[in-house]
Amino acid sequence: MNNSMISAKVSMTAIQQRLDVIADNIANVNTAGYKSKQASFEDALTRVQQQDDKYKQDGRSTPMGYNLGFGTRLVNLTRDMSQGSMKETGNPTDLAIEGNAMFAVQANGQKLWTRQGAFHFVPDMRPKVNPNDPDRMVLVNDAGHFALNRQGELITAPMNSTVAFDDKGNLLIRQGGGNAVITGQLQMVDIERPEGLVQLADNLFGLDAGVTENDVFGANAATRVPQASIRTGFLEQSNVDMTQEMALLMQGQRIYQLAARALTSSDSMAGLANNMRA
Structure with missing residues (x-):
């Protein structure tokens, strides 16, 4: 499994967890005394990938190497204890x-x-x-x-x-x-x-x-x-901000779709590479 597939798979798991939190908040928008939950995330693993010396050409403006990430993961859930209406x-x-x-x-x-x-x-x-x-x-x-x-x-x-x-x-x-x-x-x-x-x-x-x-x-x-x-x-009343939760829901859905496309593309490229070797 290549790095892009790992990153996409890990990210999709974290995004699904975030969508579950948002869905829970929306479901309790009319629950008296309910306190909304918020999810915090961080990079699962990031390292600097060194490039070959052949990329070190005259006039290069960017430094050698690039950051290689492996998706994000859920760190913790916090609650907004602010007063409801x-x-x-x-x-x-x-x-x-x-x-x-x-x-x-x-x-x-x-x-x-x-x-x-x-x-x-x-x-x-x-x-x-x-x-x-x-x-x-x-x-x-x-x-x-x-x-x-x-x-x-x-x-x-x-x-x-x-x-x-x-x-x-x-x-x-x-x-x-x-x-x-x-x-x-x-x-x-x-x-x-x-x-x-x-x-x-x-x-x-x-x-x-x-x-x-x-x-x-x-x-x-x-x-x-x-x-x-x-x-x-x-x-x-619940302190859930429905406008904010709907905006986060649409954002999360789009990010999930993007990660799913990245996973599909990585799988397609892996299939092409295997056919070429055969």
């Missing part, structure tokens, strides 16, 4: 974060984090400790993951009570004609090192391998007061 819903349990922070949720028994704040209360189906305890409801997001409070516990409220949240994430409950009482607070944590997070399914983020919660959110993040605030009755 706000959409008013009027739902008192729809919460949008203003600032660099995330909600803590429990998914499949594991603690994870998200910017998606479309919460609602559902009946608490867990067995009661005391059969005489009143019926309660529990706070979950659209994917059915449980929201956590500052103590790492599920957020519950009495059935048929009126619930609301303030800008600090405090849960206010009113029963009957009584006054609203604060009964808990959402666990919202500031992000100090977003590169330590790994994006998962359902718009969730987990910790990268070898990274601790303190590394990403700082010490005592679950209990300290965050700098971010909450807007109730709003949802943060």
